[in-house]
Every structure is written in structure tokens, then in C-alpha cells.
Amino acid sequence: MSSIEKLFSGMRASASGLSAERVRIDVIARNIANASVTKMADGSGPYRRQVVHFAPMLAKQADGLATQSGSAPLSVGVRVSGVSDDVSSPFERIRDPGHPDADADGMVTMPNVNTTREMADMITAMRAYEANIGAQDTFVRMAERALRLAQ
Amino acid sequence: MVDRIGSQTSLAQAAIEAALKRQSAALERLSQAASPASESAPAVDFSSALKSGISEIDAQVKRADTLALDVATGKVTDFHEVAAALKQSDLSLRFALEVRNKFIDAYREVMRMGV
Amino acid sequence: MDLGGVQHDLLMKLLSASSLRARVIANNISNQNVPGFKRQVVRFEELLGAELSSGADGTSGSDKLLAVEPRIDTDRLTTAGQDGNNVSMELERNAMVENRLLYDTYAQILQTRTDMMRLAIQEGR
Numbered sequence: 381m382s383s384i385e386k387l388f389s390g391m392r393a394s395a396s397g398l399s400a401e402r403v404r405i406d407v408i409a410r411n412i413a414n415a416s417v418t419k420m421a422d423g424s425g426p427y428r429r430q431v432v433h434f435a436p437m438l439a440k441q442a443d444g445l446a447t448q449s450g451s452a453p454l455s456v457g458v459r460v461s462g463v464s465d466d467v468s469s470p471f472e473r474i475r476d477p478g479h480p481d482a483d484a485d486g487m488v489t490m491p492n493v494n495t496t497r498e499m500a501d502m503i504t505a506m507r508a509y510e511a512n513i514g515a516q517d518t519f520v521r522m523a524e525r526a527l528r529l530a531q
Numbered sequence: 532m533v534d535r536i537g538s539q540t541s542l543a544q545a546a547i548e549a550a551l552k553r554q555s556a557a558l559e560r561l562s563q564a565a566s567p568a569s570e571s572a573p574a575v576d577f578s579s580a581l582k583s584g585i586s587e588i589d590a591q592v593k594r595a596d597t598l599a600l601d602v603a604t605g606k607v608t609d610f611h612e613v614a615a616a617l618k619q620s621d622l623s624l625r626f627a628l629e630v631r632n633k634f635i636d637a638y639r640e641v642m643r644m645g646v
Numbered sequence: 647m648d649l650g651g652v653q654h655d656l657l658m659k660l661l662s663a664s665s666l667r668a669r670v671i672a673n674n675i676s677n678q679n680v681p682g683f684k685r686q687v688v689r690f691e692e693l694l695g696a697e698l699s700s701g702a703d704g705t706s707g708s709d710k711l712l713a714v715e716p717r718i719d720t721d722r723l724t725t726a727g728q729d730g731n732n733v734s735m736e737l738e739r740n741a742m743v744e745n746r747l748l749y750d751t752y753a754q755i756l757q758t759r760t761d762m763m764r765l766a767i768q769e770g771r
Contacts (some may be wrong), residue, residue: 383695385606388744395740486652516743522610523747527754529614530621572702595762596653597753599660600711603691604698604750613751626764628769 389456391519396437396457398511404432404459404505408498415493418481427491428465435461466492587627595620652708657756663690664749665714670718671742674733681728685738690716 385392407430410437416425436455469492541553601607667688677683693714726732 384603384691384748386608387602387610388747391740391744395658395736398736399734400733493755520743520747524750526610526614527750528623529611530617530754530758595755595759599653599657599752600694600698602751602755603660604695605691610747610751613755615756620759621762624765628765632769 391516393457394512394516396459397515398509400432400434400460400510401456401505401512404434405464405509407432407463408502408505411493412495412498412502413496415491415498417491418479426471426489427493428467429469429492430463431466432460433462434458434462451527469494477499478514587623648768652712653759654756655712656732657752657759659712659714659716660690660752661749661756663688664745664752667744668749671738671745675735675738675742677736678733678735679729680729680731681695683726683733684731685720685721685733686745687719687741688716689719693717710719 411429417427420427421424433456435459437459439454439456471492472490473487474490475486476482476488479488482488565625596606598613601615607613654736667690670686670688674685694711697710697714721732724732724734724737
């Protein structure tokens with residue numbers, strides 16, 4: 381880490397958490413908004429649920445802590461390693477002959493988005509977001525308390 | 532305006548250093564004059580005690596001097612480090628000033644007692 | 647004892663740079679929805695560090711240090727949204743809080759030095 385970053389390393393971990401959770405919240409919102417999209421703009425099949433992948437963010441350059449033999453690389457926060465399609469859960473087929481995208485059997489292939497589950501994920505992400513805000517505030521209070529020691 | 536304040540404090544600094552030098556020189560002369568009569572007395576060298584006191588003041592303040600640059604360039608990694616360094620400098624300064632004042636008082640007392 | 651001069655001026659510059667940074671961050675936040683707007687950052691501490699390490703023996707003359715000025719740069723590296731705007735509230739909030747702590751730190755150092763100066767001038771009496 382360069383120069384003044386070490387002083388704020390605790391807080392930057394929280395900041396990375398906030399950014400990552402924000403991406404997750406945005407993706408969940410997109411899933412919910414597209415829960416009924418049976419045909420995409422390019423004509424392909426129904427909307428595919430998106431999932432966010434998190435990974436530890438490692439210190440860019442090895443400092444004293446990270447290079448001690450036997451110790452793991454220093455993690456300084458979290459990052460979004462990717463946003464991908466959820467290929468594990470299947471599309472749901474429902475019976476709706478009047479639907480514009482119904483096939484010959486009157487069946488419609490719906491996106492693999494379960495709105496209830498998305499809402500639960502949204503609440504989890506919000507709680508994580510707030511927890512990161514709390515951690516950031518704690519860092520600030522500790523720093524202010526430390527500076528007051530000089531008075 | 533900031534420049535003028537800077538140069539004013541530089542002038543004040545120069546004046547204080549000059550005053551301290553004069554004080555130190557005067558006490559040196561006095562202690563040299565008094566020393567023949569006090570050969571048998573406990574050897575308290577006011578002059579060198581005063582000098583070391585002044586250089587101690589100087590050293591402690593110098594520690595606080597580079598603190599801001601150390602923070603800016605990342606040599607300081609925790610906020611309590613800053614507070615501790617400031618507090619140490621301040622306390623050391625107060626202690627050194629107090630020691631110096633006590634020496635001066637004691638010296639004046641001794642001189643008043645009759646040479 | 648350097649009661650005034652270089653150290654004082656350096657502290658004042660650090661405070662000024664921090665103050666400028668606060669304004670730039672506020673400007674970023676106010677432009678968070680403007681299409682194509684790219685966030686700006688204020689560099690000063692790293693410029694000081696660069697000047698310091700470029701000195702012959704790792705040190706740098708105080709004149710050279712005082713010649714370093716804060717610089718406003720445009721951040722084009724941070725990824726932008728579809729509207730070309732790359733201001734993130736999380737990033738700006740973090741930057742704002744960090745900057746405030748930095749300002750408090752410099753202010754505390756200045757306060758203590760000033761108090762020590764006054765004490766030395768009064769000769770501790």
C-alpha cells in the first residue's frame with residue numbers, strides 16, 4: 381500500500397464492502413424488475429437470473445505483514461469478482477395459452493427468478509451495507525478519540 | 532499574510548534563542564566566578580545543567596516538527612501514534628521548562644545567600 | 647527550535663490542501679447524476695512523498711518541499727455507469743470522511759505546536 385493509505389486501511393475495507401454490496405443490491409433489483417420478461421430485446425429466451433460473486437481484495441504490493449513466511453496474503457477488503465448468469469436453477473414453465481410468447485402447447489417459459497428469494501437476498505445485502513457503515517463509523521470514532529488524547 | 536506570520540514567528544524564535552544564549556552565558560560566567568569558593572560544596576554545575584535542559588527542550592519540540600510530514604508520507608500508521616508523539620513532546624517540553632526554572636530559582640537562592 | 651518558518655508553512659499547506667479536497671469532493675457529489683461527468687481528486691500528500699524520495703539521499707531541501715502545490719486531477723480510471731458518470735456515493739463518502747480525519751490530525755498538530763510555542767515564549771511561568 382502506498383503512503384497515507386495505511387492510516388486508513390481499516391476504513392477502506394469498509395468502503396470496499398459498501399461498493400460491493402451496492403453492486404449486489406443493484407443486481408437483485410434488476411432480477412426483480414425482469415422477473416416476468418419472457419423474451420429479451422435481442423429475441424432470445426427469457427431473462428436469466430444474475431448472481432454476483434465476491435472475493436477478498438488482496439493488498440496490491442506485499443508489505444511487511446504479508447511477506448512473513450507462512451502467513452496468508454493480506455486481505456484489505458472485498459471486491460466483486462464477477463456478475464454471471466445463474467445456470468443452476470431452471471426456467472419455470474407455466475400454463476398460459478393467452479400469453480404472446482406461449483408455445484404450441486400453451487406453455488410459457490418464465491425467467492428463473494424467484495421474487496421471494498430475491499427480496500430475502502435484498503434484505504441480507506441491505507443489512508451487510510448497514511454493517512459496513514457501522515464499521516466505518518466505528519473507525520472514525522476511534523480515530524477521533526485517539527486524536528483527542530493529544531489535547 | 533501567512534508569509535508575514537511565518538516570518539514574524541521566525542523573528543520571535545531568533546529573539547528567544549538569543550535571550551536563552553545570553554542567559555546561558557551569564558550563568559556560565561557567574562558559576563565560574565563562584566566555583567573557587569565552593570570547592571568543598573557539592574559540585575552542582577548549573578551551567579551545564581541549564582544547557583542540557585535547553586537542548587532537551589529543543590529535541591522534544593523537534594520530534595513534533597516532522598510529525599505532519601510523517602503523516603502525509605505514510606510513516607505514521609495509526610492515529611494514536613500522532614496523539615502519543617504530540618503528548619510526549621508537550622510533556623517533555625513542560626518538564627524541561629520546569630527543571631530549568633527550578634535550577635534558576637535555586638541558583639538565585641544560592642547567590643542571595645551571600646558570596 | 648523551529649518555532650515558525652518551514653514547519654509552520656508546511657502545516658498550513660497541508661490544511662489548505664485538505665480544505666481544497668473537501669470542496670472537490672462536495673463538487674463530485676453534487677454532480678453525481680450529470681451524464682459524462684468524471685470525478686476529480688486532489689493530490690498533495692503523494693506529491694510531497696514523491697518530492698521527498700526524489701532527493702539525493704532520500705531527503706529533500708525544505709525549499710523544494712514548500713514548492714510542491716496541491717493538484718486537482720480528473721479520475722478517468724474509475725469505471726463509469728451507462729451515462730458516462732463515474733461518481734459513486736460510497737467512494738465519495740469514504741473520501742469525505744478520510745479527508746476530515748486528515749484535517750483533524752493536521753489541525754491537532756498545529757494546535758499542539760502553537761501551544762508549545764506559547765509555553766516556551768512564556769518560559770513556562
